[in-house]
Amino acid sequence: MRKLVLLVCFFVLTMYTFNISLFAEDSTASREQPAVNKSDDVSPVIDTSDTDEDVDYVDISMDATFVKDSFPSYNRAIFTFNDKLYYGFFRPVSKGYKTVVPEFARLGVRNFFTNVRMPGRFFNCLFQGKFKGAGTELTRLLINSTIGGAGFTDPAKKYFHLEQQDEDFGQTLGRYDMGAGSHLELPFFGPSNVRDACGLVVDIALDPVTLLTFVAPYASTAARTYIAINDISIDKGDTYEGLVEDAIDPYIAVQDAYSQNRAKKVKE
Amino acid sequence: MKMISCFLLFFLFLSSVVAADVETEAEKILKSSVDKVFTVMLDKEMTLDQKKIKVIEITDTVFGYPLMAKLSIGKKHWSEFNTEQRAEFTKLFTDAFRRFYVDKLDLFSNEEVVFKPATVVKGKKVQIPTMLLSNGKKYSILYKMSNGKTGWRIYDITIEGVSLIHTYRSQYNHILASGKVEDLLVKMREMKEEKEGNKEL
Numbered sequence: 411m412r413k414l415v416l417l418v419c420f421f422v423l424t425m426y427t428f429n430i431s432l433f434a435e436d437s438t439a440s441r442e443q444p445a446v447n448k449s450d451d452v453s454p455v456i457d458t459s460d461t462d463e464d465v466d467y468v469d470i471s472m473d474a475t476f477v478k479d480s481f482p483s484y485n486r487a488i489f490t491f492n493d494k495l496y497y498g499f500f501r502p503v504s505k506g507y508k509t510v511v512p513e514f515a516r517l518g519v520r521n522f523f524t525n526v527r528m529p530g531r532f533f534n535c536l537f538q539g540k541f542k543g544a545g546t547e548l549t550r551l552l553i554n555s556t557i558g559g560a561g562f563t564d565p566a567k568k569y570f571h572l573e574q575q576d577e578d579f580g581q582t583l584g585r586y587d588m589g590a591g592s593h594l595e596l597p598f599f600g601p602s603n604v605r606d607a608c609g610l611v612v613d614i615a616l617d618p619v620t621l622l623t624f625v626a627p628y629a630s631t632a633a634r635t636y637i638a639i640n641d642i643s644i645d646k647g648d649t650y651e652g653l654v655e656d657a658i659d660p661y662i663a664v665q666d667a668y669s670q671n672r673a674k675k676v677k678e
Numbered sequence: 679m680k681m682i683s684c685f686l687l688f689f690l691f692l693s694s695v696v697a698a699d700v701e702t703e704a705e706k707i708l709k710s711s712v713d714k715v716f717t718v719m720l721d722k723e724m725t726l727d728q729k730k731i732k733v734i735e736i737t738d739t740v741f742g743y744p745l746m747a748k749l750s751i752g753k754k755h756w757s758e759f760n761t762e763q764r765a766e767f768t769k770l771f772t773d774a775f776r777r778f779y780v781d782k783l784d785l786f787s788n789e790e791v792v793f794k795p796a797t798v799v800k801g802k803k804v805q806i807p808t809m810l811l812s813n814g815k816k817y818s819i820l821y822k823m824s825n826g827k828t829g830w831r832i833y834d835i836t837i838e839g840v841s842l843i844h845t846y847r848s849q850y851n852h853i854l855a856s857g858k859v860e861d862l863l864v865k866m867r868e869m870k871e872e873k874e875g876n877k878e879l
Binding site: 475655656659673674675 | 774777778781782785787812813814838839840841844845847848849850851852853862865866869873
């Protein structure tokens with residue numbers, strides 16, 4: 411009998427803590443964003459005039475949070491440059507490319523370069539102590555390079571359910587508690603922050619595509635441009651357009667989305 | 679002793695049953711709306727414009743626009759809005775949000791949505807994680823729903839960690855930090871004009 415009571419107590423307790431942890435997860439969501447600062451220290455005005463709504467402010471992260479931005483005018487200028495570059499070059503070229511090259515070929519190209527760029531993901535898994543992830547990347551390389559036909563297909567995912575590990579050095583730095591720092595727009599590369607820009611340098615060093623520089627001076631740049639065009643041609647969701655075209659402040663929209671997305675990736 | 683344990687057991691079952699009910703109700707609503715949207719999108723008879731109208735009809739029953747509008751402003755600035763401004767903002771926000779997803783409908787083809795177990799937050803809120811499969815890529819989409827007067831409604835969608843309401847809020851608050859409520863409304867009116875012209879969505 412006593413056992414039963416204990417068991418019931420245990421159940422109630424676990425359920426209780428489970429609920430608490432769910433709640434806690436929600437409230438930490440706002441704190442999880444390293445690049446985000448509270449806009450003001452002024453305590454939020456409590457809204458009493460609004461009684462028509464039975465659910466008031468359901469979200470716990472209700473306070474306005476701004477991404478830290480120490481160089482707004484520089485960033486906005488680079489953002490405009492990147493935006494023009496996208497609409498003037500990358501978008502039209504990838505649209506043209508899309509009509510000429512069938513989808514399966516474009517997906518094959520993406521798979522090929524994803525396979526080639528395995529070292530970056532592998533080493534960043536190791537740096538973060540994700541040994542299982544590193545093992546997954548190694549197995550994926552072996553499978554895809556052989557029966558995957560030099561990486562053009564992805565049997566590792568299709569038949570072995572080995573998912574690509576999306577890790578880079580910016581995430582590694584974040585994992586070791588380095589804050590994101592100020593938002594930073596990088597010409598050609600797009601939105602970033604101080605931490606991720608540092609990470610980018612290491613990632614370029616780890617990227618086998620960089621080795622093409624030894625073949626011809628601009629070969630790696632050309633390859634990266636081609637990879638970008640190929641990726642854009644596959645992106646059916648038109649991610650960038652969707653974010654920017656209906657935004658009253660596109661720069662802030664991209665900045666905020668980037669910061670949120672990176673915060674999630676670092677957390678994982 | 680026996681009484682107490684029976685009592686406890688009874689409560690335990692009751693609470694789990696309630697929790698399960700809450701979960702299924704919100705999930706049921708979301709799933710049925712997603713199914714309906716998919717059915718409309720896969721209909722070969724309808725033109726894209728007809729589909730858009732249909733999809734808006736369906737999604738209007740599941741998005742909690744008034745709450746979303748309020749959340750996208752945030753506590754700090756909402757009190758600066760008077761009643762008319764609130765009404766106008768809610769309308770403009772609703773239009774902007776509809777445009778946001780309606781514009782993406784023509785990109786729809788062979789997507790698939792996989793639902794994962796929902797988590798209940800304090801009984802009145804539910805978070806339903808889903809996975810959108812498109813072209814061999816996976817996108818995590820989290821639907822946040824709350825139970826209000828009008829039943830379970832979506833109040834935020836988080837795509838790959840990016841909360842849409844959060845993104846709206848930071849834009850609106852940047853304008854409100856340096857300007858007035860009217861400045862924001864003017865910008866939103868201009869945007870609506872530019873995107874929709876005179877046609878009503």
